[in-house]
Every structure is written in C-alpha cells, then in structure tokens.
Amino acid sequence: MEMEAVERLLEWATAEGVILDGIKPQHLPGRGIGIVATRRLRADERILTVPTTLLRSLETTPLHIFAALTNASVHAILAASMCLETSAEFDIWCAVLPSREEFAANLPICWPPSLQALLPSAAQAILAQQRAKSDRDWSAVSAAFPDIERDDFLYAWNIVNSRTFYHTTPETKGLPRDDHMVLQPVADLFNHGADGCLVSFDDEEYVFTTSQEHEAGDELFIRYGAHSNDFLLVEYGFALAANQWDEARLDEYVCPLLSESQKQALEDRDYWGKYTLDAESVCYRTMTALRLLCLDRKRWLAVLAGTRDEDLDKDVVDAKLLDVLNNFEANIARHIAMVDAATDGTQDMRDILRARWVQMKDMVVTAASSLHV
Numbered sequence: 001m002e003m004e005a006v007e008r009l010l011e012w013a014t015a016e017g018v019i020l021d022g023i024k025p026q027h028l029p030g031r032g033i034g035i036v037a038t039r040r041l042r043a044d045e046r047i048l049t050v051p052t053t054l055l056r057s058l059e060t061t062p063l064h065i066f067a068a069l070t071n072a073s074v075h076a077i078l079a080a081s082m083c084l085e086t087s088a089e090f091d092i093w094c095a096v097l098p099s100r101e102e103f104a105a106n107l108p109i110c111w112p113p114s115l116q117a118l119l120p121s122a123a124q125a126i127l128a129q130q131r132a133k134s135d136r137d138w139s140a141v142s143a144a145f146p147d148i149e150r151d152d153f154l155y156a157w158n159i160v161n162s163r164t165f166y167h168t169t170p171e172t173k174g175l176p177r178d179d180h181m182v183l184q185p186v187a188d189l190f191n192h193g194a195d196g197c198l199v200s201f202d203d204e205e206y207v208f209t210t211s212q213e214h215e216a217g218d219e220l221f222i223r224y225g226a227h228s229n230d231f232l233l234v235e236y237g238f239a240l241a242a243n244q245w246d247e248a249r250l251d252e253y254v255c256p257l258l259s260e261s262q263k264q265a266l267e268d269r270d271y272w273g274k275y276t277l278d279a280e281s282v283c284y285r286t287m288t289a290l291r292l293l294c295l296d297r298k299r300w301l302a303v304l305a306g307t308r309d310e311d312l313d314k315d316v317v318d319a320k321l322l323d324v325l326n327n328f329e330a331n332i333a334r335h336i337a338m339v340d341a342a343t344d345g346t347q348d349m350r351d352i353l354r355a356r357w358v359q360m361k362d363m364v365v366t367a368a369s370s371l372h373v
C-alpha cells in the first residue's frame with residue numbers, strides 16, 4: 001500500500017479533529033503499518049486524540065441498518081454497515097486497511113481446513129468459537145441484507161474483529177461486554193505490544209497517552225489484552241516472539257493418565273482440566289493432578305490441606321511431569337513434520353503455523369530443562 005493513502009487519511013483525520021502529537025504512522029516490516037515516535041516522548045504525554053464524532057459505533061450506524069439487525073451483535077452491525085457504506089470519506093479510511101490477500105494469508109479462519117487442522121488444539125478451540133460467532137453474524141446479516149456478498153461480509157467482519165476498541169456510552173452500557181466495541185481511524189494503526197500506551201475515553205474523545213519514555217523512531221504499541229500466541233494468531237494473524245502471556249494447554253497429555261475415580265476427585269475440588277504451561281513453568285492445577293498420580297489419596301489430600309509439604313514429593317511428581325512434557329514434545333515434532341510435508345495453502349501460512357509449533361517446543365524444552373529429574 002502506498003504511503004499516499006496514509007497521508008490522505010491523516011489529512012482527512014486531522015481536518016476532522018484528530019490530533020497526533022509526536023507520532024506518525026509508518027510501514028514496519030512484518031507488521032503492516034504501525035505508530036512511531038517522531039521525537040523523544042516523555043511518559044504521560046498525550047500523543048493521540050480521536051474525537052467521539054469519528055468513532056464508528058452502534059450509535060453512528062445508519063438507522064435503517066440498525067433497525068434491520070435489532071437482534072444481531074454489534075460486531076455484525078458494524079461489519080454490515082461497512083459493506084453498505086458508500087461515502088468518499090470512508091473510502092479514505094478503507095484505503096489503509098489490510099487487503100483481503102493479507103487476511104487470507106495471515107488469518108487462520110481464511111486458511112484451508114487441512115492447515116487449520118494442523119493448528120495447536122488451543123488455537124483450534126479459539127478458531128471454532130470465532131467461526132461460530134462469524135456464522136451467527138452472517139446468518140443475521142444475510143437474512144436482512146441479501147445483496148451483501150458473503151466474501152465482502154467476512155472481510156468486513158475480520159476488519160471489525162481485528163481493529164475495534166473497547167468503548168461504552170450510557171446507551172450501550174447495558175449491552176453484553178462483547179458489544180462494547182467501536183472502530184476508530186488512525187488509532188487502529190497501533191500494533192500490539194506488552195508495554196502499551198494508556199487508553200481512555202469520555203463523552204468527547206478517545207485518548208492515547210504514553211506509559212513510558214520513548215526515543216524518536218521507537219514504535220509505540222497498545223496492549224490488545226493479556227493474550228496467548230494462540231489467541232493472537234487466530235484473532236489477529238500474528239504471534240509475538242517473546243510473549244509473557246503465552247501458554248500451551250497440557251490437558252490432552254494429562255487427562256488420559258487419570259482414572260475415573262481420580263478424575264472425580266479432581267472435579268470435586270475444581271482441579272479437573274485447564275492444565276497449562278507458560279514460558280516458565282506449569283500451573284499449580286497441573287502439579288495437583290500429577291501429584292494424584294504419584295501419591296495415595298490420604299497424602300494427596302494432606303498436600304491440598306497444607307498439612308504435608310509438597311516438596312516432599314517433588315522428585316516423583318517432577319518425573320511424571322517430565323513424561324508429560326516428553327509426550328508433548330513428541331507430538332510437537334509430529335506436527336512440525338506434518339506442516340513440513342503439507343502442500344495446501346501458501347508458504348506464508350505454513351511458515352506461520354510452523355513458527356507457532358516451534359515456539360511451543362521452546363516452551364516445553366525450557367520447562368523440561370528446569371526440572372532436576
């Protein structure tokens with residue numbers, strides 16, 4: 001995309017009251033457009049202000065669209081409204097949005113099913129939910145607006161999915177949390193990072209403020225949420241190389257080891273499932289389940305009650321954990337081999353997929369090497 005499109009967007013946006021102070025959009029390799037500092041910035045500087053009048057929300061949706069979709073989600077309404085909009089102003093905004101080809105390459109929802117099937121199970125679960133939501137929204141919109149093409153709707157739906165901001169007004173406050181969303185120009189060019197700028201809004205404006213100092217040329221981020229890489233990959237089409245919120249699910253390796261009665265004991269105490277591994281270690285739930293495989297019930301309960309020191313059984317539980325991690329690693333190796341053998345989709349898709357499995361392998365290897373078994 002040419003830079004003139006960004007220049008035109010800025011010209012229009014500033015004429016409409018958007019204020020950029022010390023920042024500008026810039027093409028960044030591998031991240032599309034992002035926001036960079038044009039000068040040294042202090043912490044607590046207001047760098048971007050977007051007037052509420054420029055937000056695309058439920059309230060600014062033309063009445064006939066809103067009225068035809070009364071039971072649909074705000075996500076569906078915003079996407080339908082994008083499909084039906086014909087103003088020249090909106091064209092200026094759309095010119096900087098990611099292309100359909102970029103979405104097709106990056107977003108798993110657009111991939112061939114054979115590649116989707118090679119996603120880690122946590123990502124597949126997120127994808128299934130996303131698809132259910134988009135199918136529901138498409139049913140509502142196609143019934144109300146039969147002239148909207150499915151491909152156009154899905155493109156708009158993905159734009160809304162990957163670029164909206166949390167926002168409420170007294171009128172929208174009562175809606176479900178998922179419906180508290182608005183689109184806004186320029187602000188939607190911030191990429192995601194852990195140390196993001198601060199965001200806030202009131203009736204008049206949406207405001208972005210630095211949370212720390214930045215040098216000129218630094219990219220500025222906002223935090224989309226405390227998301228794992230599986231979530232980022234499915235919802236936004238990228239994963240971070242270093243992600244403090246990354247995690248992998250261990251359920252498929254832990255649950256089959258437990259008998260019915262052990263499962264019941266865990267369920268009774270709310271320790272069944274949701275076993276996770278993060279960049280540093282496995283969660284307490286996992287250790288509790290694995291401990292049940294190693295100890296008799298009396299001792300296991302004593303650890304839970306705090307009357308038996310959990311370190312007493314550390315070696316034997318760690319050995320069980322190592323078995324689990326080794327099984328996981330073997331499964332990762334199988335998936336990497338399947339991705340390498342795959343011919344469906346594009347090389348970009350397969351590279352994204354492979355990179356995700358390699359990240360998981362790194363997590364498993366790090367966790368295994370910290371065990372002294």
Ligand SMILES: C[S@@+](CC[C@H](N)C(=O)[O-])C[C@H]1O[C@@H](n2cnc3c(N)ncnc32)[C@H](O)[C@@H]1O
Pocket residue numbers: 030031032033034096097098106162163188189190191192193235236237238239240
């Ligand atoms: C709200 S938009 C941000 C602006 C976007 N880069 C653009 O060119 O329009 C969200 C999209 O930006 C990209 N993105 C955001 N943060 C990223 C990051 N840390 N690394 C790579 N891509 C990122 C993803 O494609 C994501 O779907």
